[in-house]
Amino acid sequence: MEIIGLDNLPLIRDGDDLVEIISSALKEKGIALKNNDIVAVTEKIVAKAEGRLVDLDKVKPSRRAVVLGRKTEKDPRIVELILRESKEILAVGKNFIIVETKQGFICANAGVDQSNVEKGKAKLLPRNPDRSAKRIRKGLEEKIGKKIGVIIADSFGRPFRYGTVGIAIGASGIKALWDRRGDKDLFGRELQITRVAVADCLASAANMVMGEAKEKIPIAIIRGLNFSGSGKARDLIRKKREDVFR
Amino acid sequence: MEIIGLDNLPLIRDGDDLVEIISSALKEKGIALKNNDIVAVTEKIVAKAEGRLVDLDKVKPSRRAVVLGRKTEKDPRIVELILRESKEILAVGKNFIIVETKQGFICANAGVDQSNVEKGKAKLLPRNPDRSAKRIRKGLEEKIGKKIGVIIADSFGRPFRYGTVGIAIGASGIKALWDRRGDKDLFGRELQITRVAVADCLASAANMVMGEAKEKIPIAIIRGLNFSGSGKARDLIRKKREDVFR
Numbered sequence: 352m353e354i355i356g357l358d359n360l361p362l363i364r365d366g367d368d369l370v371e372i373i374s375s376a377l378k379e380k381g382i383a384l385k386n387n388d389i390v391a392v393t394e395k396i397v398a399k400a401e402g403r404l405v406d407l408d409k410v411k412p413s414r415r416a417v418v419l420g421r422k423t424e425k426d427p428r429i430v431e432l433i434l435r436e437s438k439e440i441l442a443v444g445k446n447f448i449i450v451e452t453k454q455g456f457i458c459a460n461a462g463v464d465q466s467n468v469e470k471g472k473a474k475l476l477p478r479n480p481d482r483s484a485k486r487i488r489k490g491l492e493e494k495i496g497k498k499i500g501v502i503i504a505d506s507f508g509r510p511f512r513y514g515t516v517g518i519a520i521g522a523s524g525i526k527a528l529w530d531r532r533g534d535k536d537l538f539g540r541e542l543q544i545t546r547v548a549v550a551d552c553l554a555s556a557a558n559m560v561m562g563e564a565k566e567k568i569p570i571a572i573i574r575g576l577n578f579s580g581s582g583k584a585r586d587l588i589r590k591k592r593e594d595v596f597r
Numbered sequence: 598m599e600i601i602g603l604d605n606l607p608l609i610r611d612g613d614d615l616v617e618i619i620s621s622a623l624k625e626k627g628i629a630l631k632n633n634d635i636v637a638v639t640e641k642i643v644a645k646a647e648g649r650l651v652d653l654d655k656v657k658p659s660r661r662a663v664v665l666g667r668k669t670e671k672d673p674r675i676v677e678l679i680l681r682e683s684k685e686i687l688a689v690g691k692n693f694i695i696v697e698t699k700q701g702f703i704c705a706n707a708g709v710d711q712s713n714v715e716k717g718k719a720k721l722l723p724r725n726p727d728r729s730a731k732r733i734r735k736g737l738e739e740k741i742g743k744k745i746g747v748i749i750a751d752s753f754g755r756p757f758r759y760g761t762v763g764i765a766i767g768a769s770g771i772k773a774l775w776d777r778r779g780d781k782d783l784f785g786r787e788l789q790i791t792r793v794a795v796a797d798c799l800a801s802a803a804n805m806v807m808g809e810a811k812e813k814i815p816i817a818i819i820r821g822l823n824f825s826g827s828g829k830a831r832d833l834i835r836k837k838r839e840d841v842f843r
Contacts (some may be wrong), residue, residue: 352806362783373753442841449841459759467782506793510756510842511703512833514774514794516801517760528760536713537608537813547752549762549805553760556802557761559822560598567783576805587758595688595695596756596842 352575355382356392356560356568363395363569365402370490373570380438380596381573389500389573390491390559391557395467395474396569397483397503403475404468405432405539406497424450429463432473435462441597455588456520458507477503480521488523497528498578500525504554517554527582529544548587549578598822601628602814609641609815611648616736618815623661628818635746635819636737637803640766641713641720642815643729643749647723650714651678671695675709678719682707687843698722701834702766703754723749726767727829734769746771746825750800750807756842763800765830769797773828794833795824 357376363369369392371409384390398404404540412420416434419425424446437450441457452461454476460478477483480503488501503521508514519527527550534542557571591597603622609615615638623630624683630636644650662680665672667718670692683696687703700722706724712812723729726749749767754760758776765773775788780788801818838843 354598514792552801555798
C-alpha cells in the first residue's frame, strides 16, 4: 500500500470544478490513476468548491445561539451556524458543542470551522458528502477510463481517547464498511470482529500524508489495496437505537 | 508514505522472541529498516509471545460471571476473564460487555478474544503494551543501528459509528499524540484541531495492509513519515473526568 500526496492544487473557490483540478494536478505530477486506486479528498476543498463558506457578518444569532454562546464562550454567530447544521445537541462545554449534524455525523461544532478560511468566514460541512464523492468519482472515471474509489476525509475527535482521527464523511466506489461475517480465522473459527470501517481507516491513513493544515496537501492517492465496492460513508453511521453510548 | 506487510512469520508461541523473529522476517524479504520507519505489530502476536493465552478449562467462573454470562449469552468462563481484566463495566448487551480494562482501554470484552487462537483457549491483551512496544523497539534498534518507532495495533469498535478501526494499544519512539497547539493555518490563524492521534491513525493504516485475520500479515512497516518522538499509547487515553461521554 502506498499513499501519494498532491501538493500542487490551487486554493479552491466556490464553483471550482474539483474533477478538472484533481486531474490537472495528477497530470502535472505525472501520476496516472489505476484501477482500484482510491482518491482521498480533504473535506475542506469539497466544502469550498460547493460554496459552503459563510460570511459571519451576515449571520444573525438567535436568542438560543446567544445563550449557548455565552455558556460555551463561543462567537454567537458560530453557534448560530452550529445550531442550523444540527439535528441534536449531545454535549456542551467550554468552547465545544457536540452535536449530531443534519448529515448524521456526531462531531464537535457540527464541523463549522474557521481554520484555513479567510478571516470573517466560517466553513460548513458539505451538504451531502456521499453525493459529492460520487460526483468526483464519476467525473474522474470518465476522464481516465479506470474504476476508482473516492473518499472525502475529515478529522473528528471521539469519546474515550484524545486526539483526532480520520473519518470518511463521504465515500463512493469502495467497500466503506467491510462485512466479514462468516469469514474464518487461521483455525477455521468464525471471526469475532465482523465489520471493518475501511473508509474511516483509509481516511486516517490519508490524513497522515495530508497533515492537518490540509490545504497544502488536500488530495492523497491510496494505491495497492482492493476495496472496490458500492459502499457509502452513510453505511458507517450507527443508528441511535443501536448505540449504547447515546 | 508506504506500508509494507510481512507475511513470512511463523505462528507465534509463548516465550518467542519477537525481535529475533521480526528481524529474520525482514532479512528474508530483503527489507532493511531505515531511520523513522515505524514497525506496526499486531496485538495478537505480542499477546501470544507474552504467554497471554488462557486455557478455558482451567477458568472457574465466579457467581457474578455466571449471571453476566446468562445476561449476555456469553461463555461464563470468557466472562470471568473479562471481569478479571477490567476496572469498570460501561455497558452490557447481547454478546458484548464494554469495559475499561486494567490498562485503561475502553473496548468490548476487555480484548478477550478467541479468533486466531486454538480451540479451548482465549487470548488476553498484553499486560503493558507500551512496555512491550518499547522492548521491541529497543531490541530492533540495537540490531540494526537505526532509530525507529513501534506501535502495537489492535482493532476496536466505537460509539456513533459502525465497524472497527485501528487503535494503538502500545507505542514507542513516536509522537503518539501530536500536539499542534499554536501551529498556524494557511491564513496565519491558530489551528482549531490541536491534537492528532497519530498512533491510532497509523494503526488504522497498518490494519488495511494486515487485514483482520492478522496472523497472516502480523507486521507492517510504515515508511516515509517522520513522527519520531517519545510518546506512548497511554498518552491517548482520555481521562474519565475529561470525557463527556462517561
